[in-house]
Amino acid sequence: MQSPPLQWYPGHMARAVRTLTAHLQRVDVVIEVRDARIPRSSTHPLLATLAPTRVLVLNRRDQIPAPVGRAWVAHLQTDDRPVILTEARQGQGLSQLRQALAQVGHRLNQRRQQRGMLARAVRVAVVGCPNVGKSALINRLLGRRVAPSAPKAGVTRQCQWVRLGGDWELLDTPGILPPRLEDQQAAVHLAICDDISEAVYDPYLIGLALLERLWLLPPQARQPENGLEQRYQLATHNQTPEAYLSALAAQKCRGDLNRSAQMVLHDFRKGTLGQIALELPELA
Template sequence: MPFIQWYPGHIAKAERQLKEQLNRVDVIFEVLDARIPLASHHPDVPGWIGDKPRLVVLNRTDMIPESVRQGWLNWFAAQGETLYCTNAKQGKGIKALKKAAQAAGVQMNERRQQRGMRPRAVRAVVIGFPNVGKSALINRLLGRKVAASARRAGVTRQLQWIRISDALELLDAPGIIPAKLENQEDAVKLAICEDIGEAAYDNQQIGAALIDLLVELNFDNILSSRYQLDPQNITGEEYIESLGNSKFKGDTERATMQLLNDFRKGVMGKIPLELPQLI
C-alpha cells in the first residue's frame, strides 16, 4: 500500500488558530465527503469541541447513489447522530442546515438571557478535511460568493468570520488534517478523492489503489465498459500499465490522471468508496 504523509505548516497553524477560536463558537458544522464519510471524519474533532452541538454534514451527495445516501442516514442515526445531506454545488440541503444552526442558537440565547446577557447571533464554524466542499457550503449559506472555492486541497489558508445574517455568523476555517495519518487505508481514500494535497502521494500508486478498491467493491464492470479493459485477475498497477499502452502510447502517468479525474469529476458515475453495511 502506498505510504501517505502530509502535514504542511499552514495546516498546523490553522489547527492552532481554530482551537483558539472554538471557545467563541456555539455550533460546529463538520463537513464529510459523501464518497468516504468515515475516512473524511477528523478523529480529534469530538475532543476539541466537548459538549458543543455538532451538525454532521454529508456533502457531495450527488456523487453517490440514493440507496447509499439512505444507508448512511440510517448508519449515523444508529450512532445517535443526525446527518444533514447537502450538495453545496447545487445548493441542495442548505435550508435545513441553516434551520438547525439557528435552533442551536435559540438554546444558546436562552442560556444568555438566564444570565442577564443580551441575545446575539449564533456563531458557527465549518470544519473538515481540505477540499470536502466547506467554502462552497459557506457561499450557499450566504447566498453569494465570499469564500474561495476550488476543486483542490488547501484553497482556504486563513480563518475568517463571515456574517450570514443577523441571526448567524460563520467561521470559515482551512482544511485540517490529523498530525499523523495513522490509518493508511483512509489516507489512500482521501488521496483518491483529492481531499489531501497531491504533494503527499504518488499519482500512479493512488491510481492503482483506486482500481483495486473498485474491484473489491464490485465496480469492475464500470472499468470494463469505460476503458474496454477488464480489471479482474490483474493488479491495479498492471491495469494502469495496460491502459497506458492501449490508449496513451505507453504513458502511464496520463492513463493514471485520466482515471483519477474521471472518478473525481463523477464522469465514471456515482461511486462510493465506503458502504455503510460493510462497516
C-alpha cells in the first residue's frame, strides 16, 4: 500500500485524545472551536459523539468574507447547538459566546436546585484542532493572558483548568486531529491553514495546493477578489498555478520554488492576500 502524503498523528496527540476524553466526562459544556476558513476540515469525529452541550465557535472570522461567515452559521446552526463567529485576538463575538454559556449555566443550576443541590460554576472545555485559537479565546474570555497562545500548531500540550472565579471554570486543551488520513483534502486544508505541524508536509506541495484552490474558488470566497495579484503585482490571467508559482519564484525568490511556496503560505496565513474562505457551505 502506498503511504499517505500527509501523516499528521504525532505521539503526543494520541495521549491528548485519551486525557481529553477523561476530562470531558466532567464538563457541562464543550466549546468546539473551528477555523472559519475551513469549518468542514477543522473538526474531529470524537467531538460529534460528545454528551455535554456543545457550542460551536468559528474563530478567525476576520480572515474570511463576512457573508461567507453568515452562510456558515446558517448552515451549521441547530436548535441545540448555537454557532458563533469570533475573532479571538480582538475579542469579537465574545459577548454572544458569554450569553450562550450563561444560558447553559442557568439551565444547569436550575436542575441542580430542583434536586436540592447547591449551584456551582459551569465547567466549560474548549476543544478543537491545533492552532484554531482555543487558547486565545480563553485569554479573551478571561480578559487576561493565562493560556499560552502562539502562531503554530501544538502550543498547548496539556489539559489545563483555568478558574474564572465565579460562574465558570474553563479547560484549555491541546489541539487534536483525527488519527487516520481518510480525507486527504481536509489534511491539505489543515496544512495550508497552519493547523498541522510544519514538520510533516512538503511546503512546495502545500503552497501549490493553496494556489490550485484559489484558482477554483468562486469570487464570493475572496475579498478582495484579486488579493493575490495586488500582493505580488503579478497577473494570474492565463496562468496555471504551477506557472504562477514559478513566475513568483523567478521574480521574488531567485528561482527558489520552495521559498515562493512558503511566501504564499505565509502571506495567506497572515491575511496579506485578503480574506479567503477555503471552504464554503455549498461546496464539497
